[in-house]
Amino acid sequence: MSKPGLLLIGGATDVMLARMEAEFTLHKMNDINDFDAWAAENGASIEAVATNGHDGVPADVMTGCPNLKVASAYGVGYDAIDTDACVERGIKVSHTPNVLNAEVANTTLLLMLACFRNFLSDERHARSGDWEREGNAPLSRSPDNRTIGILGMGRIGQEIAERLQVFNPAILYHTRSKKDLPYEYCETLVGMAERSDVLICITPGGPSTNKIVDKQVLEALGPEGVLINVSRGSVVDEAALIEALQSGKLGMAGLDVFEKEPHIPNALKDMENVVLLPHVGSATHETRAAMGKLTVDNLLQWKKDGTVLTPVPECAHL
DSSP states (O other): OOOOEEEEOSOOOHHHHHHHHHHSEEEEGGGOSOHHHHHHHHGGGEEEEEEETTTOOOHHHHHHOTTOOEEEEESSOOTTSOHHHHHHHTOEEEOOOSTTHHHHHHHHHHHHHHHHTTHHHHHHHHHHTHHHHHOSOOOOOOOTTOEEEEEOOSHHHHHHHHHGGGGOOEEEEEOSSOOSSSSEEOSOHHHHHHHOSEEEEOOOOSGGGTTOBOHHHHHHHOTTOEEEEOSOGGGBOHHHHHHHHHHTSSOEEEESOOTBTTBOOHHHHHOTTEEEOOSOTTOSHHHHHHHHHHHHHHHHHHHHHSOOSSBOGGGTTO
16 A cells, blocks of 8 residues: 655654654655656645745645645744645644743743843853953843733743743733733733833734734833743844844843844844844754654654644644
8 A cells, every 4th residue: 555645845853754754655845856847746646744834835835736635844833834725725734832832931031031141241251351351240130020021822921931930020911812821911012011021922923923023012111121032033023123222222132033034134143232042942852852753743643544633723623
């Protein structure tokens, strides 16, 4: 009995590849030079796609693989996948929630502490010899007893809120609707920013949140405020962020994501009041292994009975 065709978009670990190849006829997008020609010959055999939150499922893949039935995404974000088109065609879409909650929360705390405690400048002060030549580094600020606003209060947002408790914060949150949580719900994002010392972005990407953190929100956060973005670069108006940081209307920013990754504007690189990471929120061996396992588990579950273990909300009814 022939194996169903699987198109791999992006990379995969050796462990993932071995599990995929055991159950599917594997085709790798990275090995395809002329997709149209390849699709004319092989597209009809493809029933499954393994992809990631950055590459998604391009429109030409949807068109060139008419028998596609499932798309398994490596990562919790899936805004690069047209879920409306998938639902219309009956394509099940899965992602990898929960397994990366803790690591993204850890990265959030890392960025917040790096901002408050002047980590970059203090590390440079010690490494450069300035401590010996010039004396003590300037004082930093404490992260304790702060008001922290969280934009997005899903699984990761709740994990962040729990881990922040060691700092004795007042936790506010803003989402589309109020949740049954022991934190204060804010009706508007601007209103929450006005009250916050820190604004943490952990909301999904996509059209509904595109540039939701705009000039008004950034200025409401204020000259002592700290912006942390561990969600998607599209959530923050990057041009407005640069202007706010340069003008002093915003105090600091800790960023793991950017509008046009992997490009980071030189203006952000040049500022002392910005901490930059190369989208590594979940990038540990342990977490990435768990994400890879769940990506393949979803494919194998579909092959077994036509369901997936962790469907995205839009496709849960399929």
